[in-house]
Amino acid sequence: xxxxxxxxxxxxxxxxxxxxxxxxxxxxxxxxxxxxxxxxxxxxxxxxxxxxxxxxxxxxxxxxxxxxxxxxxxxxxxxxxxxxxxxxxxxxxxxxxxxxxxxxxxxxxxxxxxxxxxxxxxxxxxxxxxxxxxxxxxxxxxxxxxxxxxxxxxxxxxxxxxxxxxxxxxxxxxxxxxxxxxxxxxxxxxxxxxxxxxxxxxxxxxxxxxxxxxxxxxxxxxxxxxxxxxxxxxxxxxxxxxxxxxxxxxxxxxxxxxxxxxxxxxxxxxxxxxxxxxxxxxxxxxxxxxxxxxxxxxxxxxxxxxxxxxxxxxxxxxxxxxxxxxxxxxxxxxxxxxxxxxxxxxxxxxxxxxxxxxxxxxxxxxxxxxxxxxxxxxxxxxxxxxxxxxxxxxxxxxxxxxxxxxxxxxxxxxxxxxxxxxxxxxxxxxxxxxxxxxxxxxxxxxxxxxxxxxxxxxxxxxxxxxxxxxxxxxxxxxxxx
Amino acid sequence: xxxxxxxxxxxxxxxxxxxxxxxxxxxxxxxxxxxxxxxxxxxxxxxxxxxxxxxxxxxxxxxxxxxxxxxxxxxxxxxxxxxxxxxxxxxxxxxxxxxxxxxxxxxxxxxxxxxxxxxxxxxxxxxxxxxxxxxxxxxxxxxxxxxxxxxxxxxxxxxxxxxxxxxxxxxxxxxxxxxxxxxxxxxxxxxxxxxxxxxxxxxxx
Amino acid sequence: xxxxxxxxxxxxxxxxxxxxxxxxxxxxxxxxxxxxxxxxxxxxxxxxxxxxxxxxxxxxxxxxxxxxxxxxxxxxxxxxxxxxxxxxxxxxxxxxxxxxxxxxxxxxxxxxxxxxxxxxxxxxxxxxxxxxxxxxxxxxxxxxxxxxxxxxxxxxxxxxxxxxxxxxxxxxxxxxxxxxxxxxxxxxxxxxxxxxxxxxxxxxxxxxxxxxxxxxxxxxxxxxxxxxxxxxxxxxxxxxxxxxxxx
Numbered sequence: 012x013x014x015x016x017x018x019x020x021x022x023x024x025x026x027x028x029x030x031x032x033x034x035x036x037x038x039x040x041x042x043x044x045x046x047x048x049x050x051x052x053x054x055x056x057x058x059x060x061x062x063x064x065x066x067x068x069x070x071x072x073x074x075x076x077x078x079x080x081x082x083x084x085x086x087x088x089x090x091x092x093x094x095x096x097x098x099x100x101x102x103x104x105x106x107x108x109x110x111x112x113x114x115x116x117x118x119x120x121x122x123x124x125x126x127x128x129x130x131x132x133x134x135x136x137x138x139x140x141x142x143x144x145x146x147x148x149x150x151x152x153x154x155x156x157x158x159x160x161x162x163x164x165x166x167x168x169x170x171x172x173x174x175x176x177x178x179x180x181x182x183x184x185x186x187x188x189x190x191x192x193x194x195x196x197x198x199x200x201x202x203x204x205x206x207x208x209x210x211x212x213x214x215x216x217x218x219x220x221x222x223x224x225x226x227x228x229x230x231x232x233x234x235x236x237x238x239x240x241x242x243x244x245x246x247x248x249x250x251x252x253x254x255x256x257x258x259x260x261x262x263x264x265x266x267x268x269x270x271x272x273x274x275x276x277x278x279x280x281x282x283x284x285x286x287x288x289x290x291x292x293x294x295x296x297x298x299x300x301x302x303x304x305x306x307x308x309x310x311x312x313x314x315x316x317x318x319x320x321x322x323x324x325x326x327x328x329x330x331x332x333x334x335x336x337x338x339x340x341x342x343x344x345x346x347x348x349x350x351x352x353x354x355x356x357x358x359x360x361x362x363x364x365x366x367x368x369x370x371x372x373x374x375x376x377x378x379x380x381x382x383x384x385x386x387x388x389x390x391x392x393x394x395x396x397x398x399x400x401x402x403x404x405x406x407x408x409x410x411x412x413x414x415x416x417x418x419x420x421x422x423x424x425x426x427x428x429x430x431x432x433x434x435x436x437x438x439x440x441x442x443x444x445x446x447x448x449x450x451x452x453x454x455x456x457x458x459x460x461x462x463x464x465x466x467x468x469x470x471x472x473x474x475x476x477x478x479x480x481x482x483x484x485x486x487x488x489x490x491x492x
Numbered sequence: 493x494x495x496x497x498x499x500x501x502x503x504x505x506x507x508x509x510x511x512x513x514x515x516x517x518x519x520x521x522x523x524x525x526x527x528x529x530x531x532x533x534x535x536x537x538x539x540x541x542x543x544x545x546x547x548x549x550x551x552x553x554x555x556x557x558x559x560x561x562x563x564x565x566x567x568x569x570x571x572x573x574x575x576x577x578x579x580x581x582x583x584x585x586x587x588x589x590x591x592x593x594x595x596x597x598x599x600x601x602x603x604x605x606x607x608x609x610x611x612x613x614x615x616x617x618x619x620x621x622x623x624x625x626x627x628x629x630x631x632x633x634x635x636x637x638x639x640x641x642x643x644x645x646x647x648x649x650x651x652x653x654x655x656x657x658x659x660x661x662x663x664x665x666x667x668x669x670x671x672x673x674x675x676x677x678x679x680x681x682x683x684x685x686x687x688x689x690x691x692x693x694x695x696x697x
Numbered sequence: 698x699x700x701x702x703x704x705x706x707x708x709x710x711x712x713x714x715x716x717x718x719x720x721x722x723x724x725x726x727x728x729x730x731x732x733x734x735x736x737x738x739x740x741x742x743x744x745x746x747x748x749x750x751x752x753x754x755x756x757x758x759x760x761x762x763x764x765x766x767x768x769x770x771x772x773x774x775x776x777x778x779x780x781x782x783x784x785x786x787x788x789x790x791x792x793x794x795x796x797x798x799x800x801x802x803x804x805x806x807x808x809x810x811x812x813x814x815x816x817x818x819x820x821x822x823x824x825x826x827x828x829x830x831x832x833x834x835x836x837x838x839x840x841x842x843x844x845x846x847x848x849x850x851x852x853x854x855x856x857x858x859x860x861x862x863x864x865x866x867x868x869x870x871x872x873x874x875x876x877x878x879x880x881x882x883x884x885x886x887x888x889x890x891x892x893x894x895x896x897x898x899x900x901x902x903x904x905x906x907x908x909x910x911x912x913x914x915x916x917x918x919x920x921x922x923x924x925x926x927x928x929x930x931x932x933x934x935x936x937x938x939x940x941x942x943x944x
Contacts (some may be wrong), residue, residue, distance in 0.1 A: 391622065406637035409604065415632040419645055424619040427648035434634045434641040439750065440787045446771035447747050447781045448801040448857065449808075455772075458800065462791030462840065 040097035046070060049198055052097045056167050056201075061178060069187035069197030076191045082353035083382040083414055086296065086322050089261060096199045096232070156214070162207040163218055166234055169205035176207060180238055184267040184302050184330070192263040192298040192324075196232050200265065203233035208243035208274070217472055219248035235266040239274035239309075246277040248475060260285075260295050262320075268303030268311060272333065275310040276303065279471055281479050284319035286486070291349025291378070294321025301325065307333035307362070314470045316479040317344045317352065318486040326384065328357035331365035331396075338367040341467040343479070345486050346379035346411070355385040355417075360396035360426065369400035372464050375411035376487060382414035389426035396423065402432040405463055407456065407487070457484050495534040500682060502528040515539070523548035530682055531555040532689075533586075535563035542571045544578035544606075551579075554680050557586035558692050559594050559624075570599040573606040573639075582613040585677060589620035589696050596628045600643065604635040613643035618650060618676060620696065669697040699760075700725045700896050701746070701865060706757035708738075708745050708921075715741045717921035718757070723865075723896050730899040730907055732932070733918035734940050739900045740784065742918070743869045746898070747781035748774050761865065775801075776808040780863030782854040784870040789841040794853070795823060797841050798860055805861065826860050830886055847874045855886045866890070867898045872906040884909035904932045917943050 040051050049070055053063040078089070156163050162173060169177050187197035208214055239245055249266075262284065270276050278301075287294025297320040303311040313327040329338030340356040358367035367387065375381040381404065389396045404413035415432045437459050445455035461468070461480055468476050496511040504525040516539040521527035523546045531538065533555065542551045551571065559565045571580040580600065588594045600611035617626045630643040650672050658668035673693045681689055701723040708716035715738045723729050731739050745752050746759065748771035759766040766774055789797070803813040814822065827837055832852065842850055851871060858866055868887070872880055887897070887910055899910060907915070907929065915931040916923045917940065925931075925943050 404632075404634070406634065409607070409637045411637070412635040413632070414634065415643075416629065417631075417645075418627065418629045419647065420625065420627040421617070421619055421647040422625040424622050424624065424649050426619070428628075428646065429648075430628075430630070430645045432630070432632060432643050434632055435639065436637040438787065441789055443747075443749055443771055444783065444787045445789070445797075447775050447779075447783075448797070448861065449772050449775035449804045450800055451772050451804070452770070454800060454804070458792050458797065459789060462789055462793075465791035465840075 040095060042095055043092045044070075044094070044096060044199070048096055052199060052201065055097065056170075058170060059174060061174075062170060065182065065187075066198050069194050070199075072187055073191070073194035073198055076194055078191055082324055082384070083380055084322055084324065084351050084353050086351070089296070091195075094261060097201060156216075159212055159215070160209040161212060161214055162205065164205055166200070166203045166205045166236065169236070173205075173207070176238065177205070177236065180236055180267065180269055182267075184269060184304050185265050185300050190300060193265055193300045196234060196263050196265045196300070200232045200234035203235040203264070204237075204247075205235070206237040206245065206247065208239045208245045210240045211242045212240075213243065214245040217246045217248050219250065231260070231262045231264070233264045235264070237266070237268045237276060237278070237303075239268075239270050239276050241271045242273045243271075244275040246472060247279070248472060249278070249280040250283070250475070250478070261298070262295050263298045264300075266299070266301040266327075268301075270303055270305045270309040270311050270336075272307040272309060274306075275312075277312045277314070277472075278303075278327070279475055280313075280315040280317070281471075281475050281482065282315065282317045282319050282323075283482055285321075286319045286350050287321035287348065289348050291321070294350070295319065296322040297325060298322075299325040301327040302330065302357075303328070303338075304330040305333055305336035305338060305365075308335045309333055310337040310339075312339040312341075312470070313356065314339075314341045314467065315343070316464075316467070316471065316475075316482065317342070317354065318482045320352075321350055323350075323352040323354050325354045326357055326386075328359070328386075329367065330359045330361065331367065331393075332361045333365075334362040335364045336362055337365070339470075340367075340369045340371070341470040342370070343372045343374070343464045343467045343483070344381055344383075345374045345483055346376070346381045347486055348377040348379060350377075350379045350381075352380070353382045353384055355383045357386040358388070358398055359386075360389045360393040360398070362396075363392070363394040364396070365393055366397045367399075369398070369402070370466055371400075371402040372467055373402070373404040373413055373415075374407065374460055374463070374483075374487075375404065375413045376407040377411055379411045380414070381412070382416060383432075385417040386420070387417070387428055387430070388420040389423050389428060391422045393423050394425050396426040398428045398430075400428075400430045400432075402430075403463070404432075404434040405460065406434065406436045407460075457487055460487060497534055497536060497538060498532040498685065500530040502530075512538070517541070518543065519551070520545055521549050521551055522546050523550075527551040529553045529555075530680070531567075532681075532685060533557040533559070533565055533567055535559060535565050537566045537568070539568040540570070542569075542580065543574055544572065544580060544609075545574045547575045547577050549575060549578045551581070553580075553582045553584075555582075555584045555586075556677055556680055556689070557584075557588075557594060557596075558689065559586070559588045559592035560590045560692075560696060562591045564593045564595075566595045566597075568597045570597075570601065571611060573600070573602040573609040573611060575606055575609075577608045578606055579610040580612065582615075583680065584613075584615045585680060586615075586617040586626065587620060587673065587676070587693075587696075588617060588624040588626050591621070591623040593624070594626045596626070597631070598629070598643070599631045599633065600641060601633045602636050602639050602641060607636050607638045609636065609639045609641075611639070611641040611643075615643075615645040616676075617647040618673070619647060620649075666697050670694065673697065699723060700727075700762060701898075702758070702760040703742075703746075704758045706742075706745070706759060707755045708741055708752050709755055710741065710752050714755070715752075715921050716745070719918075719921065719923055721916065721923060723898065725896060726891075726893040727914065728891065728897040728899065728910065728912045730901060730912040730915045730932075731918050731923070732901055732904070732915060732935060735902070737918045738921040739918050740869055741921075743781060743867045743898070743900050746774075746867055747771060747779060772804075775863075776805050778864035779867070780858050780861060780865065781867045782851075782858055782869060782871060784873060786842050786850050786854055788843045788845075790843050792841050794837050794839060794841055795820070798823065798857065801857075801861060823860070827856065830856050830859060831882070832856055848876075848879045851875060851879070851883055855883050859886060859890060864894060865896050865898070867900070869900045870902060871899070872901055872903060880906070880909060904936045907932045919944050 049066050187194045284295035305311050311329050338358050344352050346352050371383050373381045383402050387398045402415050419428045442455050499510045499512050501508045514536045518541045520543045598613050626647050628645045630645045699722045703721040706719040799819045917925045
């Protein structure tokens, strides 16, 4: 493969295109983690006592825990005391219109391609809840959605305006006892999205959220809570970008989704956090706990394209509690240079006739390590439960690695689990064939990799699919053999 | 009936048989002597490690587990491809019934030096009772790219359509289950153990 | 200057020498056929012209329009006008045929300094050409060669060739596995492309193909070398007497 290797070596690398800093005075809490910092955060946000109590309970639990190291991940130990846990741009008490928002901030959003300007027409429009570092700045289409009874706002606002809803569901799917990073997030989360879709309502547009980490060493601990009441449905998009950094940045988020009887939620992610440079320096550490609980006849679908982050630790999961509920997981995870990913999903079948499908496509290039870790559990009471999984890995170059570690537990005689996995590389035959049609090696690899991921890409909302395809192309460049 | 686990090893033309329980075994076959193992498990811990170091070394591991009552069985098979052009194949089938608990861990590890290697694993299990549990972890750890590696795992009940078909031909439920279970394990068993396995099936339909 | 000039080409694969001094000259507009027993090196020659990296050229030269092909990568050769119709084309799962051909065509146009086709122009051209070769819309929506039967694969290779309009076409055992009807369709598709500025190299085992595509020259390849050349009548002689006379 020496001829191919030389050509791969000659690939031009593409600069991470979202690398920039915003020069705004940020109001920051002092570094470190302690009960005082938590009280500071809670106070800054004017939180009610019950929420402060929630945070403190989580913090007290957190300090008894050890960072988990069972993943196939190697990284420098994180000094949790050496981070800022609260960063907010200086502002008055909430802008009443976009004119009041700091123009620097708006420029930032323009660069990121976020449409903050409201438009009259509703058709084909995406509502955006833009988060700048730790505090939500502006929300669009709140009013339009409000007419349907849909609540789409920041968690901070939800705590203020809909405290009963937040109190009822916060921590109900991912309790602070769940894992180390969940405890951390529950203690110091600063903001995130809150979505509530009332009974029988279909959300007319895709809801979406953008994030950025700005100040040095500030962790991003965002928290999303989505509640789809009976017979409702919503499609939510999550896409992230981050500026270039020298130090690693910690991202420990929690996403909780509650899908009530006969409701359906589709959660799509295109993740493009800064992955570190070609020598493996810098990059975001992404430790995320995402989980949804499905009640009777409910459906939760996770679709993700992960191309960024230096470290990814993330297992979007479905608890299929209600009978006939359905869980889906479609994922493409691409790692290049020195990125490391240990990601997958958990499908827990509790109810009868529940079904789940897992399609995972991993692509490793450079010196990266890409592991799929999954859990499928059919519990004793889950009569006629069925799971089908297909996990494929593609290796580009001989310095990277791919791993598949599925744990399949069947405790019911009528339950069926079918799992298939394969690992290989783009065959020289395929590359040569594409080249005999005039495609350069780079194009051939890109095309074949996209073909490899097609099954997953087709599940993404259209605009995401386009962005995702581009992202894969960008992140594949510079894949050294 | 002796329910010790049984291990049959075939190295080249030589066959050795052992009655084993709670064993950890390591093998390092040469290219000139492909390793073939057949493992029959009724309970306990069994660990097999095969290191394919020499270029061209191959191994075939077949295992059948028949777990009943409240027995626990842990079957751990790890194949490490360390040399170029090595090939491995794992075929594991099992039946779990009563209150048994089975844990199968099958790992294929391919080292960076083991280019052009081929690793294959297939696991199929039948659960015959609501209190039985099968946990399977077919794992792949791949550090080389010019390789072919795949695995599959399926657990579930006896095929209802097949059962119905047999019943529609006048065959009793018990006989039908027996026929299906025997066909499930066929093709894997060395003839000398046929009767032991048939007896086990007979006792559990 | 010959269109394609091969001089004393020695080629090895996996350490074994397959071509042992192959010499061949093809002019513009000519149709040449290479016949020979299994293992004679016919397919190797075809693959080497296309630039398959599995084969190593140890000696000799390969010039296309005076350009040294041995210094060109397979895609450079393709953009220069060389096309290889494979005997068993590989599958590209998930890669749509339309997308594949659009990229290939636009790369070629770009390299010629011509404007690329936009989506609308491309689809129009694709559908027109597909209709001419009786290729359904349904087939166009599939992934390249995925799940195709042998006959469908050959049809797709012929279609790609017609669509990309190469100057030098190598057809590696296009007749293998085809029944009379399929053979006729594929041959018609090739004959329609014959013109003064396009040359063909047919690799075949059987004389049958040459009834449908009349060659200007036939070469016999034995054991890695071209041992005899003649006109189209040579095929008849081979059919009667076999290869032994030329060993």
